[in-house]
Structures are given as C-alpha cells and as structure tokens.
Amino acid sequence: MQQTTGQALEVRLSAYIDGELGEAERAELDALLARDEDAKVMLEKLKAGSAFGNKAFEDFLHDPVPLALVRQIKQGPGINPRSERVATANLPAPTIRVWPRVMAAAVALLLLGGAVGFIVGSTQYVAEPEGSASTRPxxxxxxxxxxxxxxxxxxxxxxxxxxxxxxxxxxxxxxxxxxxxxxxxxxxxxxxxxxxxxxxxxxxxxxxxxxxxxxxxxxxxxxxxxxxxxxxxxxxxxxxxxxxxxxxxxxxxxxxxxxxxxxxxxxxxxxxxxx
CATH class of the missing domain: 3.30.200.100 (MucB/RseB, C-terminal domain)
Structure with missing residues (x-):
C-alpha cells in the first residue's frame, strides 16, 4: 500500500481510485469526500478523464501511422532506453502514478475542443457535390x-x-x-x-x-x-x-x-x- 499523506490532493485521489491506499488513509479520504464538495468534483473529473482519455488513446493506436512518421522512426536517431529508464526511476512514485491521469485529462480536453470546433464548423457546412461523399477513393x-x-x-x-x-x-x-x-x-x-x-x-x-x-x-x-x-x-x-x-x-x-x-x-x- 502507498502512503500519500502530505501529497497534493490530485495524487492522493489518484491512488484512491487505483485502490493503493491503506485502510486508515482511505477512511480519511472517504470522510473528506463526504464533506468536501470540491474534493468530490475533483474525484469525478479524475475518473472521467482517465476513462475518456484511455478510450481516446486506444482509438488513436488503431489510426494509420503517417508515412512521414514511419520514415522518421526508421531513419532518425532512436531513444536511449537506458536513459529513459533512469529518468523515470528518478521520479517520485506518486508523480509516476498521477502522470497517466494528467495525460488522459489533456487528451480528453483536446478531443473536447475538437468536438466543439466540429459543432461550430458544422453550422457553416457546405454540402458536397452529390455522390462525392459516398464515393470511395x-x-x-x-x-x-x-x-x-x-x-x-x-x-x-x-x-x-x-x-x-x-x-x-x-x-x-x-x-x-x-x-x-x-x-x-x-x-x-x-x-x-x-x-x-x-x-x-x-x-x-x-x-x-x-x-x-x-x-x-x-x-x-x-x-x-x-x-x-x-x-x-x-x-x-x-x-x-x-x-x-x-x-x-x-x-x-x-x-x-x-x-x-x-x-x-x-x-x-x-x-x-x-x-
């Protein structure tokens, strides 16, 4: 079990969601959530952001990879796996745990912005010539x-x-x-x-x-x-x-x-x- 007392509330709630807290600390957060509406809202946002972001990332993995990126990966310098491991090892455990949720929330906000842009843009939609939308390239x-x-x-x-x-x-x-x-x-x-x-x-x-x-x-x-x-x-x-x-x-x-x-x-x- 993790000990997050003294850490930022986001970190503590992230561990709470993952079920990584001891009984005493979990009870403390249960009491906080029962009386603090802001904490409850933050918990729901973390849950929603994680679920939505994970789904978006899963969909992203199935998108085709641009040829330019394939070429860059094949020709460009690679990442040193050892350096990446060392850099990750130097991060505090709570920071490592909360980072996927921060990324998920960022992806969620990005997609939400794209959806809003689509809705706004659709009000100025110009119809394509008949048949062009259904024609397969x-x-x-x-x-x-x-x-x-x-x-x-x-x-x-x-x-x-x-x-x-x-x-x-x-x-x-x-x-x-x-x-x-x-x-x-x-x-x-x-x-x-x-x-x-x-x-x-x-x-x-x-x-x-x-x-x-x-x-x-x-x-x-x-x-x-x-x-x-x-x-x-x-x-x-x-x-x-x-x-x-x-x-x-x-x-x-x-x-x-x-x-x-x-x-x-x-x-x-x-x-x-x-x-």
Missing part, C-alpha cells in the same frame, strides 16, 4: 487489390515481364493512357509483369515489381481519377501498405509498397520521372 480499392494479388505465388501477374513491349501496347489501349514501363533495377526492384484491374467501372493498369526481400510493389494508373489535377505527391497509409499518388496529364497514378519502406517517396519520384 480509388487508392483504397487499389490497396485491397494489392493485398490479394501480392500474396499470389504462381499467378502474381496476368502478363509476365517476358512479354516486354506487348504489355505497354495492351495496357495503353485498355486504359487509354500511353506510358513507358519504368526500369527500377537501380532501386533494387525487378519487373515481374502486369495486370489489368477495374476500379469504379474504369480500367486500371498495374505494373508489378519485386524487391530483393520478396516484397511486392505496384504502379497503378487510370485515366482521370477522383482528385483535382496536381503533380504534387500525396502520401497515404492503409495498415501495412504505403501509397503515394499523383497526377500526370490526364492520368492518376499511385505507387504501392510496404509502409515501412523509408525510400517510398524517393521511389515514387523516380517512377514519375520515367513512366
């Missing part, structure tokens, strides 16, 4: 296709790389976009072949590559798309897949690969320059 379907086809061993592609120029003629006539198959050998990727996909009733060309570790990459393109014309790269992540999309003329393109690949953006730039 084409890269979502590309991600679904990639998860299925990348697991194929004997039927990874429809047309093997040995078909060479025939692939360009076939896909160009099917999709309505002329292109040149990028040579990505210098990037460690071997061309495996191609497939023809269909997204929202439109034909999509897919060029498939494999790296030295056996991971599958794909370049997909269709005529038009669902985004304004722009040659700027947009980075998205779907579970373990990283997707970088852009426009080139009247074509929409997306490069798909492992989200852990820190060089995915650089690879997309090479593809854009050569396709």
């Amino acid at each position: 084409w890269i979502d379907e590309i991600a679904d296709y990639h998860r299925i086809y990348s697991r194929q061993k004997e039927h990874l592609v429809e047309a093997p790389a040995s078909d060479g120029p025939k692939i360009e003629t076939w896909l160009a006539s099917s999709v309505g976009i002329g292109f040149k198959t990028p040579d990505l050998a210098s990037k460690g990727l071997a061309f495996e072949g191609a497939r023809l996909l269909v997204v929202d009733g439109k034909p999509v060309g897919q060029l498939v590559y494999r790296d030295r570790e056996g991971d599958i990459y794909a370049i997909c393109f269709l005529k038009g798309g669902d985004k304004p014309q722009t040659d700027q790269f947009r980075e998205d992540i779907r579970d373990n897949l990283g997707l970088i999309s852009w426009q080139k003329g009247d074509a929409s393109l997306v490069l798909v690969g492992p989200s852990a690949d820190a060089g995915l953006r650089e690879l997309a730039e090479a593809v854009a320059a050569s396709i």
Whole structure:
C-alpha cells in the first residue's frame, strides 16, 4: 500500500481510485469526500478523464501511422532506453502514478475542443457535390487489390515481364493512357509483369515489381481519377501498405509498397520521372 499523506490532493485521489491506499488513509479520504464538495468534483473529473482519455488513446493506436512518421522512426536517431529508464526511476512514485491521469485529462480536453470546433464548423457546412461523399477513393480499392494479388505465388501477374513491349501496347489501349514501363533495377526492384484491374467501372493498369526481400510493389494508373489535377505527391497509409499518388496529364497514378519502406517517396519520384 502507498502512503500519500502530505501529497497534493490530485495524487492522493489518484491512488484512491487505483485502490493503493491503506485502510486508515482511505477512511480519511472517504470522510473528506463526504464533506468536501470540491474534493468530490475533483474525484469525478479524475475518473472521467482517465476513462475518456484511455478510450481516446486506444482509438488513436488503431489510426494509420503517417508515412512521414514511419520514415522518421526508421531513419532518425532512436531513444536511449537506458536513459529513459533512469529518468523515470528518478521520479517520485506518486508523480509516476498521477502522470497517466494528467495525460488522459489533456487528451480528453483536446478531443473536447475538437468536438466543439466540429459543432461550430458544422453550422457553416457546405454540402458536397452529390455522390462525392459516398464515393470511395480509388487508392483504397487499389490497396485491397494489392493485398490479394501480392500474396499470389504462381499467378502474381496476368502478363509476365517476358512479354516486354506487348504489355505497354495492351495496357495503353485498355486504359487509354500511353506510358513507358519504368526500369527500377537501380532501386533494387525487378519487373515481374502486369495486370489489368477495374476500379469504379474504369480500367486500371498495374505494373508489378519485386524487391530483393520478396516484397511486392505496384504502379497503378487510370485515366482521370477522383482528385483535382496536381503533380504534387500525396502520401497515404492503409495498415501495412504505403501509397503515394499523383497526377500526370490526364492520368492518376499511385505507387504501392510496404509502409515501412523509408525510400517510398524517393521511389515514387523516380517512377514519375520515367513512366
């Protein structure tokens, strides 16, 4: 059992909630809560903040990780675990205990502010064009296709790389976009072949590559798309897949690969320059 007599009331109530106090100190706080309305309000706020913050943090853990963060984690300097342990060890036990609740309360306030902003903003809501709100982004379907086809061993592609120029003629006539198959050998990727996909009733060309570790990459393109014309790269992540999309003329393109690949953006730039 913990002894928190003399500590801040927040610390004592935190230990009270966790059931870490001795009988005498718990009885003392019971008596305080019975007569002190402010203490009772603080207790309820700590309970609510903890529950709400934990739920928000749990939801946050299921959100997709931005590619930029993945890249920073992979390339940037790491945290020294020993230094982190030493720093934590130097904190007083009550401080360590109350910190998760302080963080939870902060998350709760942040989300509450976002909710208020949403409510205020909704009063000035402008309706989207009919059908646009329910239209699924084409890269979502590309991600679904990639998860299925990348697991194929004997039927990874429809047309093997040995078909060479025939692939360009076939896909160009099917999709309505002329292109040149990028040579990505210098990037460690071997061309495996191609497939023809269909997204929202439109034909999509897919060029498939494999790296030295056996991971599958794909370049997909269709005529038009669902985004304004722009040659700027947009980075998205779907579970373990990283997707970088852009426009080139009247074509929409997306490069798909492992989200852990820190060089995915650089690879997309090479593809854009050569396709």
